[in-house]
Amino acid sequence: MEVAVGDLKEIADIIENGERFLLTCHVKPDGDALGSMLGLGLALEDAGREVRYYAQDPVPKGLSFLPGSSQVQDHFDPDYASDAVLVILDCNEPSRIGDMAETLLELAKRVVVLDHHLGENLHCNQRKKNGLGKCCGYVSVEACSTAEIIVDLLDCLNWSMSVNSATCLYTGLITDTGSFRHSNTDKKAFLTASKLLDAGVDNYFVANKIYQSCPRERLELLGLVLKTLEIHEHGLFAMIHVTPKMFDVTGATEEDTNDFVGYARCIDTVELAAFVKEVRAGHVSVSLRSKKFINCVEIAQKFGGGGHFHAAGFRTPGTAHEIREVLLNKVHEYFEQLDISGRI
Ligand SMILES: [Mn+2]
Structure with missing residues (x-):
């Protein structure tokens, strides 16, 4: 290229x-x-x-x-x-x-x-x-x-x-x-x-x-989203999600989720973070962010998405919970073919 x-x-x-x-x-x-x-x-x-x-x-x-x-x-x-x-x-x-x-x-x-x-x-x-x-x-x-x-x-x-x-x-x-x-x-x-x-x-x-100009609804939504945090792959992969219900409860909008994925990525051991976003029921978009050696585009492309090496995304039908499962499996496959010995 x-x-x-x-x-x-x-x-x-x-x-x-x-x-x-x-x-x-x-x-x-x-x-x-x-x-x-x-x-x-x-x-x-x-x-x-x-x-x-x-x-x-x-x-x-x-x-x-x-x-x-x-x-x-x-x-x-x-x-x-x-x-x-x-x-x-x-x-x-x-x-x-x-x-x-x-x-x-x-x-x-x-x-x-x-x-x-x-x-x-x-x-x-x-x-x-x-x-x-x-x-x-x-x-x-x-x-x-x-x-x-x-x-x-x-x-x-x-x-x-x-x-x-x-x-x-x-x-x-x-x-x-x-x-x-x-x-x-x-x-x-x-x-x-x-x-x-x-x-x-x-x-x-x-x-x-x-x-320094965010609405309070954003922080209320962030509180709920952070409760969904799970860490997998020996601490390397962090995932969070948002559901339509969380938007209802807080009154926040999609715009308020901007950069939420950064909170999952900022964890010390994490190399790859995913934010699974279901704004409308049954429609999910996923943001992927990595720190050093993980190619987000490669993972996003498995779902028909694209982006940069350290920041990519894709859209797919499904619920947040369903897509979490599917993504977890794909990420697991990705990590298996990656030589991460010495990095964990
Ligand atoms: Mn740009």
Whole structure:
């Protein structure tokens, strides 16, 4: 796997020459999806381009402080889309954009993909499908966040960054690196942060919005979820879950479960953590997080999911209790074929 696919200069040319843009990101948008989309979009607006933002799912309450977030719509005008450069941020598979992905890809005049996930590289496949080079992209698994790629792109364009644009990008950077704690945090992540602070970002403001502004329902739900903690595989695997009933009892919403999996992973012996989330009865999504040597994608792929080495996920029908059992078995199989002697 190449670490970077595509040419950022080629993307910069398309951006420079475009007049109308439709920006989109993945379903259930997170800090990097929205941060990179709005960060790029606000820079485009400052450069006099016409920009619209589309995301299938709404902006989470916790990210509504992002400048420009009120402009994100859950629908798009097909006439506008057919005359626009479609920029897809923080994902590279149509299913991650949502139900309207194929329509958008058909309609758009040009398609640009900017991402840092492992995956089938939408732009390459689309390029083959369309034959005419309508799609291109830059996907770098080395980049800690899509926001970092946008900073590089704006550098390439020689465009200056407004405080608002930089605030969005900084949010993408700190959320995807877990505030510079995850393994994807490298020197470049700090250099990018430094550039964003130079552009005027109030990092304490952003940190407070992200980490010190949660509703009390979140903590009440966390209390119930932590009671479901079980540790398996000689202390290496921790699992927690949430059920629809726990949401009912606490009044918390799905957004409130953000990063709960981190509590399971933070245990000293744990190398792999799973959070089994049943929000609607019979529909489960699972977040997997690892510390060092466990490849979450390999496990997620057994269930048709994907992601990064240290962070992946999948969706499946079933109840939380059923999926716990199935996952426990798969993880056990995974550990059996892994040589963990000397690690426990
Ligand atoms: Mn990201």
